[in-house]
Amino acid sequence: MAVIETEGLSKLYGAHRGIEDVTVAVEAGEVFAFLGPNGAGKTTTIRTLLDLLHPSAGSARIFGLDSHRDSVAIRARLGNLPGDFGYGKRTSGREAIALLARLRGVASLGRAEELARRFRADLDRPLGELSRGNRQKVGLITALFHSPELLILDEPTSGLDPLMQEEFLALVREERERGCAVFLSSHELDEVERICDRVGIVRDGRLVAVERVADLLAKTVERRKVEVEFADPVELERVRAMPGVVAAEYAQPTLEGVFLTYYRGEREGEERGEG
Secondary structure (H helix, E strand, O other): OOOEEEEEEEEEEOOEEEEEEEEEEEOOOOEEEEEOOOOOOHHHHHHHHOOOOOOOEEEEEEOOEEOOOOHHHHHOOEEEEOOOOOOOOOOEHHHHHHHHHHHHOOOOOHHHHHHHHHHOOOOOOEHHHOOHHHHHHHHHHHHHOOOOOEEEEEOOOOOOOHHHHHHHHHHHHHHHHOOOEEEEEEOOHHHHHHHOOEEEEEEOOEEEEEEEHHHHHHOOHHHOOEEOOOOOOOOHHHHHHOOOOOOOEEOOOOHHHHHHHHHHHHHHHHHOOOO
16 A cells, blocks of 8 residues: 555645646655656645645545545654744754654654754754754654654755755665655755655646656666767867767766756647647
């Protein structure tokens, strides 16, 4: 059974764009990313999954339970990092974690302390005094300290420095190894390429592609660039006529290149009246 399963999930805001007809499944032990520019529908999808927004049509199930009817039971088994969160400016990270521990019935805060050391997070200063990156560390701890079966993370590395980004990526790999499903939204294509099993590309509120990362990259093999260096300038036609080159460096396609190519290709197709 899929940990997350949506069927035709839609959320419309009158004339404003939301999400439309999103159908996807995420399995246990899988890291799945929603990719798309700001306003594409990534956060709306997450809020609808979490029953913070009610769908206009379609359905969403988490752990096989209805995301609306069984939302309380679902929340006890997942960890969520929203795009922004607040427990009050004067509340410390430790107080926020203690509150969540009581709500979740978690007796020991040992893992929270371990994660705080790992992320070099200050749990005793009021959240209102922390920088964006240091608040984000606390948010990650609140999502992870109870070892949930599912992580739903909205732009999880926002504000983190490169060292902490690497720590986060390592932690996600560990969560996957223990069987946790991870659903995240991101525009950080490099990190998605490194840790995700599959990606869904979201465009104008629609899920336009779902692919394994390796398969998505393989589709761009014909777009690989070859860089050739010569001691002296040569004419282009002479290069084309050469049977071989002295040296060539092949650059592997990146997920960013795939993503941008996909978006540009879709838009060009619309301009030509295709689809």
